[in-house]
Amino acid sequence: MPLSGRNVIDRIREEYYGLTAAEKKTADYVLRSPRESQFLSIAELADESGVAEATVSRFCRRLGYQGYHAFKLALANATARQSSSTDGLTGQIREDDSLEDMCRKLYSADVTAITETLNLIRPEQITRAVQLLSEADKVLCMGQGGSMVMAQETAHLFSTVSGKFFAVSDSHMQTIAIANMTERDVLLFFSYSGSTRDLIEALTVARERHAKIILVTRFARSPGGELADLVLSCGSDESPLQLSSVPAKMAQMFLTDVLFSEYCRRDLENCQAARERVASALMDKHL
Secondary structure, three states, X not given: XXXXXXXXXXXXXXXXXXXXXXXXXXXXXXXXXHHHHOOOOHHHHHHHHOOOHHHHHHHHHHOOOOOHHHHHHHHXXXXXXXXXXXXXXXXXXXXXXXXXXXXXXXXHHHHHHHHHHHHHOOHHHHHHHHHHHHHOOEEEEEEOOHHHHHHHHHHHHHOOOOOOEEEOOOHHHHHHHHHOOOOOEEEEEEOOOOOOHHHHXXXXXXXXXXXXXXXXXXXXXXXXXXXXXXXXXXXXXXOOOOOOOHHHHHHHHHHHHHHHHHHHHOOHHHXXXXXXXXXXXXXXXXX
């Protein structure tokens, strides 16, 4: 385990001359850019350092961390203390900010997340994703934790124009549902990191069933990205201390809105008729 009372930056400096030449490249990058490093996937840090992913993994273990995510969490804690910002809020909220300043910072973070997502959108990927959704017999929307909330919202939105979109939240029920998928079904999975154990297990089963997989993630070059048929990238960098941040959710919702709008645009008449039926059926539920 890392030395008691030493943060990860101190630990890197203490261990530096005992590192291999390749590990020193990773150490150099992290020491130069600690704040930026906490937002990178292991593949991205390896690229920035000019080393292999295995080298980054060894570097983390040499510092006493069980894996890359534990290292990132330690790095996030260290940089958070250095910046004196509050615990995990985006926009670098400070104790002496006025309420107006806080609102403006959060607004800026939200807008930045959407703008970054817009810049990451590739028309051909949206076209292919919508084609898969349109041709599917069934679309299962899934995620874990905060990402499951996004999956449920997506299934709810699409259910206003089609009856083939379903959200499945429980991990056991997800496995059961995926095990019954066919090659004509689509799994639409939300995962910010693209690197959770449940995600990999779910996508592995979906591939065995020959179902199509669309992954919405921040990190295209993630283990989940390697298993997906199509990866849709969303903006908004969040550290391990910013779990399920609002900007990250807004980035995913913007991407969902793009998919939904294009889906409806392909069949405007039928989608409009479906929405009118839903609106009429819900009318009696309002006072």
